[in-house]
Amino acid sequence: MAHLVQIEDPADPRLADYRDLRDVELRKNLEAEHGLFLAEGEKVVRRAVEGGFTPRSFLMAPRWLDGLADVLDRSEVPCYVLSEALAEQVTGFHVHRGALASLQRRPLPSLDEVLDGARSVLVLEDVVDHTNVGAIFRSGAALGFDAVLLAPRCADPLYRRSIKVAMGTVFKMPWTRLPDWYDALPSLSARGFTTVALTLAADSSPIDEAVAGVDKVALVLGSEGHGLSSRWEQAADRRAIIPMAEGVDSLNVAAATAVACYVTARR
Amino acid sequence: MAHLVQIEDPADPRLADYRDLRDVELRKNLEAEHGLFLAEGEKVVRRAVEGGFTPRSFLMAPRWLDGLADVLDRSEVPCYVLSEALAEQVTGFHVHRGALASLQRRPLPSLDEVLDGARSVLVLEDVVDHTNVGAIFRSGAALGFDAVLLAPRCADPLYRRSIKVAMGTVFKMPWTRLPDWYDALPSLSARGFTTVALTLAADSSPIDEAVAGVDKVALVLGSEGHGLSSRWEQAADRRAIIPMAEGVDSLNVAAATAVACYVTARR
Missing domain, CATH: 3.40.1280.10 (SPOUT methyltransferase, trefoil knot domain)
Incomplete structure (x- = not known):
């Protein structure tokens, strides 16, 4: 299963995928260059994984772990666990739905x-x-x-x-x-x-x-x-x-x- | 016509109607208590006035004055003129469409x-x-x-x-x-x-x-x-x-x- 990683420092470099989510231009560049995209909210994260997209990592507050336990069980990537206040510092907004995932884009079909x-x-x-x-x-x-x-x-x-x-x-x-x-x-x-x-x-x-x-x-x-x-x-x-x-x-x-x-x- | 008032100080109390437009809860209270609402953008401001709503004031950057000249002509309230940077400080966001108006609500019909x-x-x-x-x-x-x-x-x-x-x-x-x-x-x-x-x-x-x-x-x-x-x-x-x-x-x-x-x- 996904390994849980407690995060205490908002500057932790492992959180690079999740930075400044409200900065549209920055995100466009970052996501294109790294071939990633972000899913937000328990339902959407689950659908991304069930849709066959490979997670790079998860990020969530402790209270969301249970709801996504089945998804985390089936994955081998890190799940960064941090307080909601810290999540807000990293992402730049209040993460209502608590759970985020960074996933790998796939080549576009013909x-x-x-x-x-x-x-x-x-x-x-x-x-x-x-x-x-x-x-x-x-x-x-x-x-x-x-x-x-x-x-x-x-x-x-x-x-x-x-x-x-x-x-x-x-x-x-x-x-x-x-x-x-x-x-x-x-x-x-x-x-x-x-x-x-x-x-x-x-x-x-x-x-x-x-x-x-x-x-x-x-x-x-x-x-x-x-x-x-x-x-x-x-x-x-x-x-x-x-x-x-x-x-x-x-x-x-x-x-x-x-x-x-x-x-x-x-x- | 509306009298133009140059504004240099973002804390000017005459701008009270336009503060913190991104703070939904604050705005709800402020607008209900003062019986006002805000219209944003040349087209929408014009429609509000043409719809018979009485303006309390206008706020805009200099480059929007011409586009709304006809609307300002027909009004007797202040039009606060300030730079876009100052407007952003007051309202809390980048005012894309440049023009704002504060208007009086009317009693709801039966x-x-x-x-x-x-x-x-x-x-x-x-x-x-x-x-x-x-x-x-x-x-x-x-x-x-x-x-x-x-x-x-x-x-x-x-x-x-x-x-x-x-x-x-x-x-x-x-x-x-x-x-x-x-x-x-x-x-x-x-x-x-x-x-x-x-x-x-x-x-x-x-x-x-x-x-x-x-x-x-x-x-x-x-x-x-x-x-x-x-x-x-x-x-x-x-x-x-x-x-x-x-x-x-x-x-x-x-x-x-x-x-x-x-x-x-x-x-």
Whole structure:
């Protein structure tokens, strides 16, 4: 089982994986360079391990040890045990859910692997907010989508905040980065998917009509701020809109995704 | 027009309305006691004023003055002008969107006023997260809902974070607090609304069937953690579910609301 290591010094170099969790830029660099990601909370830590990710270490306050005893039992890495006050000093925030794990990233699967057998997929262009990425994974998983594809600039699904909002569905739902931005949608069409871009474009049809009777669908979503690039908007096989009341800015991307997934799942 | 007041001292007592914006508990007390709320960002500040709320003051960095010139022109209150660094010291965070306004709350309308002419309303029991409350207002407004009713423990739609996520729709959408938790749903039924509770209860029907052909609908939503109270779940005229994939925890309340509003709007 994981060996418990009592920590008394917040500067202990063994805690390097857990430093400054609120500093997004620092974390992005650190996690990319070391090929790691962080999971937070008993439920999410358990799902990461059950999802087949290899832990590098755990960090928790004593009162969380029991809840994760089964997970710790099956692991051989250190579990750093420290007070909640000390944990807050290291991570830079109050660790509500008490348990953290640092896990090894895996090589991303190929597009073909991710699409194998898939009938409904989500394609995110430049969704830059981790909360939105997490919410989209959660809704996609709940509403029966099979995979998620990310444009090169889309935010990281394995960032701590994405994972938390996704309730760990990022561990189960197959996903990968699209190797090429420019031809991403045509390459999906070539694989037999009808690409349906969610947009406010003038020539878009209501989402239920756009997906009616379509077999393999790739639902394409743009960035929070300005939506899809014109390249993607034009390269999509169809453009679809969620009919909305006048004078409202539109749904946010996570809400729009939930609605579009619901409608698409029932096509 | 608003009179510009240059501020050099972050401790200036005239900035009291803008202190420590990240301290949720402190802000709740301060805002309740002084009957104020804060709007953040050019678009949201403008919407608050256009929504008929009376400003107490504005606070912004010099570069935001031009964008809000029309709003400032129509107001007689002070506009505190200070550097972004100083604004960060006062508020406790980096004010991305540069402009803040403190506005006077208004007395809440009665239930009858809010329901007058309404055909589709949202009823939130204990949604405690300001982001979720804001997202629900935005989706409800975008998808054609007429009003929002809040149980006594639901989070404040005029909290800065709610307003921001709602993109200011909280200023336009009629809403109020339900005077009584226990009989809230029966009192809506007595007013001719069919109350439809969104729940995972065993006797719930798919949402599209639950709302089909219903005239006046009140869509009832529970808390993030444990959903609806059993009182509300049982007191509702109907129980409805959004059909979901197995093994996923369920949609989050904001995503579920977006789907339910979409379906209900097309009943």
